[in-house]
Amino acid sequence: xxxxxxxxxxxxxxxxxxxxxxxxxxxxxxxxxxxxxxxxxxxxxxxxxxxxxxxxxxxxxxxxxxxxxxxxxxxxxxxxxxxxxxxxxxxxxxxxxxxxxxxxxxxxxxxx
Amino acid sequence: xxxxxxxxxxxxxxxxxxxxxxxxxxxxxxxxxxxxxxxxxxxxxxxxxxxxxxxxxxxxxxxxxxxxxxxxxxxxxxxxxxxxxxxxxxxxxxxxxxxxxxxxxxxxxxxx
Numbered sequence: 001x002x003x004x005x006x007x008x009x010x011x012x013x014x015x016x017x018x019x020x021x022x023x024x025x026x027x028x029x030x031x032x033x034x035x036x037x038x039x040x041x042x043x044x045x046x047x048x049x050x051x052x053x054x055x056x057x058x059x060x061x062x063x064x065x066x067x068x069x070x071x072x073x074x075x076x077x078x079x080x081x082x083x084x085x086x087x088x089x090x091x092x093x094x095x096x097x098x099x100x101x102x103x104x105x106x107x108x109x110x111x112x
Numbered sequence: 113x114x115x116x117x118x119x120x121x122x123x124x125x126x127x128x129x130x131x132x133x134x135x136x137x138x139x140x141x142x143x144x145x146x147x148x149x150x151x152x153x154x155x156x157x158x159x160x161x162x163x164x165x166x167x168x169x170x171x172x173x174x175x176x177x178x179x180x181x182x183x184x185x186x187x188x189x190x191x192x193x194x195x196x197x198x199x200x201x202x203x204x205x206x207x208x209x210x211x212x213x214x215x216x217x218x219x220x221x222x223x224x
Contacts, residue, residue, distance in 0.1 A: 034212075043116070043202050043215030044155075089155065099168045100213075102155040 008087060008107045019077040021106045023090035028071065030092035034100070035064060035075045037086045044089060047075070077108075085110050114139065116216035118203050124222045130191040133219045137184050137205030143167075144186040145213065146178060149200040158201075161186055162208070190221075198223045 031052035036044035091100040117136040146158040157170035161180035178188040204213035
């Protein structure tokens with residue numbers, strides 16, 4: 001029979017364009033946020049993190065933006081490449097328990 | 113520096129059996145976390161160990177247990193396996209509670 005499962009949100013981007021992956025969080029007490037990338041058949045890999053005392057942080061080709069007012073987090077990838085194809089997860093935690101709460105993930109597909 | 117190593121990579125069990133999964137963290141990392149990943153539920157936190165002590169625990173039944181040894185290696189055990197336990201079990205290590213997690217490639221468990 002047909003299986004019912006989580007249908008990941010999917011973002012298709014042309015190679016060379018910028019990608020923006022969004023994440024909404026629910027806990028206003030969360031003060032640490034992190035993005036991971038998971039390629040097929042591999043474990044998640046750290047991309048970038050940000051603390052709540054910042055609203056922007058840049059890495060190599062990636063930028064994370066945090067809007068605490070609307071509890072929104074985004075990951076921007078500049079000049080998207082085929083190797084960026086993966087599922088991207090955001091996660092949040094509050095210092096009180098350090099436990100990471102993970103989002104459902106977004107699948108990024110790169111069109112040639 | 114060797115990454116996080118998980119064994120076995122793949123295994124098949126039948127309902128009612130039990131299974132033990134092993135995780136060797138990155139040298140020097142004292143925190144080990146375990147996650148269950150399924151298409152239907154995403155990444156779900158199981159538990160976290162630090163210096164042989166369980167510091168955090170997710171919302172899983174008592175059939176799921178773990179431990180950490182003095183060399184920081186960790187094992188998790190699932191008893192009385194159910195079909196719904198079929199998943200990718202990921203282990204992650206870190207220097208401490210907060211910050212970058214380094215994931216292994218996971219142990220894919222299939223319960224028949």
